[in-house]
Amino acid sequence: xxxxxxVEHYEPGYGEGTQSGSLRKAVIATAAAAAMVxxxxxxxxxxxxxxxxxxxxxxxxxxxxxxVSDSDVSGSDRQGACSSDDETVTLDGDIAYVPSGD
Amino acid sequence: xxxxxxxxxQCNLRCKYCFETHENAFMSEETxxxxxxxxxxxxxxxxxxxxxxxxxxxxxxxxxxxxxxSKRFAGVRFSWNMTxxxxxxxxxxxxxxxxxxxxxxxSHDGLMxxxxxxxxxxxxCLALLDEKLxxxxxxxxxxxxxxxxxxxxxGMVYDSLEHLxxxxxxxxxxxxxxxxxxxxxxxxxxxLSGQLGLLGDMICEYFTRGRDIYFNPFEEKILALTKDRPxxxxxxxxxxxYVDWDxxxxxxxxxxxxxxxRMGSVGEGIDPVKRESIYRAxxxxxxxxxxxxxxxRCVNDCACLNYQQxxxxxxxxxxxxxxxxxxxTRADEMARKMLLADExxxxxxxxxx
Numbered sequence: 001x002x003x004x005x006x007v008e009h010y011e012p013g014y015g016e017g018t019q020s021g022s023l024r025k026a027v028i029a030t031a032a033a034a035a036m037v038x039x040x041x042x043x044x045x046x047x048x049x050x051x052x053x054x055x056x057x058x059x060x061x062x063x064x065x066x067x068v069s070d071s072d073v074s075g076s077d078r079q080g081a082c083s084s085d086d087e088t089v090t091l092d093g094d095i096a097y098v099p100s101g102d
Numbered sequence: 103x104x105x106x107x108x109x110x111x112q113c114n115l116r117c118k119y120c121f122e123t124h125e126n127a128f129m130s131e132e133t134x135x136x137x138x139x140x141x142x143x144x145x146x147x148x149x150x151x152x153x154x155x156x157x158x159x160x161x162x163x164x165x166x167x168x169x170x171x172s173k174r175f176a177g178v179r180f181s182w183n184m185t186x187x188x189x190x191x192x193x194x195x196x197x198x199x200x201x202x203x204x205x206x207x208x209s210h211d212g213l214m215x216x217x218x219x220x221x222x223x224x225x226x227c228l229a230l231l232d233e234k235l236x237x238x239x240x241x242x243x244x245x246x247x248x249x250x251x252x253x254x255x256x257g258m259v260y261d262s263l264e265h266l267x268x269x270x271x272x273x274x275x276x277x278x279x280x281x282x283x284x285x286x287x288x289x290x291x292x293x294l295s296g297q298l299g300l301l302g303d304m305i306c307e308y309f310t311r312g313r314d315i316y317f318n319p320f321e322e323k324i325l326a327l328t329k330d331r332p333x334x335x336x337x338x339x340x341x342x343x344y345v346d347w348d349x350x351x352x353x354x355x356x357x358x359x360x361x362x363x364r365m366g367s368v369g370e371g372i373d374p375v376k377r378e379s380i381y382r383a384x385x386x387x388x389x390x391x392x393x394x395x396x397x398x399r400c401v402n403d404c405a406c407l408n409y410q411q412x413x414x415x416x417x418x419x420x421x422x423x424x425x426x427x428x429x430x431t432r433a434d435e436m437a438r439k440m441l442l443a444d445e446x447x448x449x450x451x452x453x454x455x
């Protein structure tokens with residue numbers, strides 16, 4: 001059995017050496033933020049099934065973010081489906097219809 | 103509601119790392135269609151169905167039947183996916199999958215298949231796997247290829263994934279043999295880490311040449327950072343219940359057959375109290391992980407993995423802990439190189455999309 005190991009401090013180091021200081025700030029700032037967003041890939045099931053159900057898809061001019069619930073979609077928590085806090089989200093059961101913004 | 107259907111426990115392979123029982127158990131048509139009814143009645147206008155096993159293509163007819171049955175539900179959008187070892191893929195099925203938009207993922211370990219992906223008689227099936235992979239990629243160039251590494255094949259990971267890339271595959275996942283008896287140790291993990299470093303360099307090289315290769319474990323870690331979102335949210339039992347071959351419903355695959363976690367059946371329905379109770383229990387994160395800098399980018403709350411490896415949803419194994427740390431550091435190493443190579447493309451790939 002291997003031992004667990006806690007990582008006390010870690011810097012991903014993105015943006016070092018690039019010309020774009022704003023990118024570095026943006027990336028590091030997002031790493032430090034504490035947003036909670038639901039419904040993503042990465043589980044055991046996905047590692048086996050390659051489940052793509054949480055990837056946004058175009059549907060009638062909206063980005064369909066599947067498998068969400070009311071508590072998953074609020075404020076700026078958009079699973080990456082859109083970039084604006086002003087966009088209206090229509091929830092229908094477990095699907096959120098988010099204007100694509102393009 | 104989304105569901106996974108265990109069409110059968112049987113398989114035409116005996117992969118060395120497989121946790122399946124391979125009993126001669128097959129889901130009946132009645133059970134499968136009742137499962138679809140249950141999913142539709144679960145609410146919402148979208149139903150996601152995963153065909154799973156064992157080897158789901160042993161039940162090809164049942165897959166055709168399920169898709170045909172779904173068409174009676176006007177106003178409900180179905181999405182389908184499946185993971186197959188690919189040996190029973192043929193043009194007819196792939197045309198059907200294309201027409202019905204069934205996302206087909208294939209298990210192929212690359213060169214590691216010579217060691218681990220065996221017929222029941224013990225011979226490897228690499229040649230046929232390659233043939234079927236080429237066929238799949240003709241119909242679905244973006245198909246996900248699912249590889250598994252064991253301690254004995256850790257040193258073959260890079261060559262294996264290069265083998266798959268050379269055949270045209272672009273999207274991969276790599277799991278490690280996560281059975282408690284797998285035998286991972288520091289040496290094999292060090293070897294795996296080195297291999298993933300080489301893989302990251304290969305992906306970066308393709309990236310600079312304008313060809314995008316997606317290694318899912320790295321992609322998740324990078325997107326967790328750039329999109330500021332957790333790498334994994336389990337929602338055990340809520341997100342996608344598993345319907346076993348006999349119609350019993352469980353929260354996820356590793357809990358199949360475990361009476362304590364049975365949430366109901368396609369005949370009885372799902373017990374909402376039991377489901378909620380299982381979900382609430384899964385929210386307890388491993389206490390050891392509190393304060394770890396990698397928490398948000400780890401899969402330490404995957405109840406399935408934890409249960410398989412530790413017999414407890416709220417405990418994470420040292421092996422998985424090490425694998426996650428390797429993935430995070432190697433993913434970030436790759437991302438730094440990609441960012442330096444082409445900042446604009448990096449932004450397009452990991453921030454704008």
